[in-house]
Amino acid sequence: MTDQSCQRYLEDPEANASHLDECADCRALAARLGEAVEHRPVVVDAGALPLASWEGAAHRSWPLVLGSALTVVAVALALCAATGMSPLRVMDASMGSMSALRALIRGGADALRGAPISGQVAFGVAVVLVNALLVVLLRRAPRGIDA
Ligand SMILES: [Zn+2]
Numbered sequence: 001m002t003d004q005s006c007q008r009y010l011e012d013p014e015a016n017a018s019h020l021d022e023c024a025d026c027r028a029l030a031a032r033l034g035e036a037v038e039h040r041p042v043v044v045d046a047g048a049l050p051l052a053s054w055e056g057a058a059h060r061s062w063p064l065v066l067g068s069a070l071t072v073v074a075v076a077l078a079l080c081a082a083t084g085m086s087p088l089r090v091m092d093a094s095m096g097s098m099s100a101l102r103a104l105i106r107g108g109a110d111a112l113r114g115a116p117i118s119g120q121v122a123f124g125v126a127v128v129l130v131n132a133l134l135v136v137l138l139r140r141a142p143r144g145i146d147a
Pocket of ligand 1 (some may be wrong): 005006007009019023024025027028
């Protein structure tokens with residue numbers, strides 16, 4: 001009809017929808033825009049999608065985690081009581097085994113430093129190969145997901 005009502009319709013199509021009934025130009029324009037932009041809702045079946053790793057973390061059952069930890073502690077205390085050892089003595093002994101482990105590692109490092117250069121190179125290549133294998137295993141997609 002008038003250019004002014006066309007202007008009002010173009011500025012706010014939803015409030016002035018009745019303008020389409022009286023103006024053929026705007027009706028044609030709206031039809032063309034409607035073809036270009038389909039108002040089709042996106043329907044996603046959430047059950048059909050696999051959980052992302054961060055989504056799965058939200059479903060962790062904290063009562064189960066706490067219950068498992070308490071069970072492990074209870075079993076450890078029961079074993080201490082059954083063997084007649086105090087838990088503090090067991091902790092002290094495990095610290096001792098930690099320092100023994102540290103000494104073992106230091107001995108291995110000294111042996112590597114004393115080894116011929118070919119042995120050191122072979123050790124370095126083995127470290128790279130093992131790490132490459134671990135990276136490949138980490139990057140492999142879980143079953144059921146094509147990536
Ligand atoms: Zn119009």
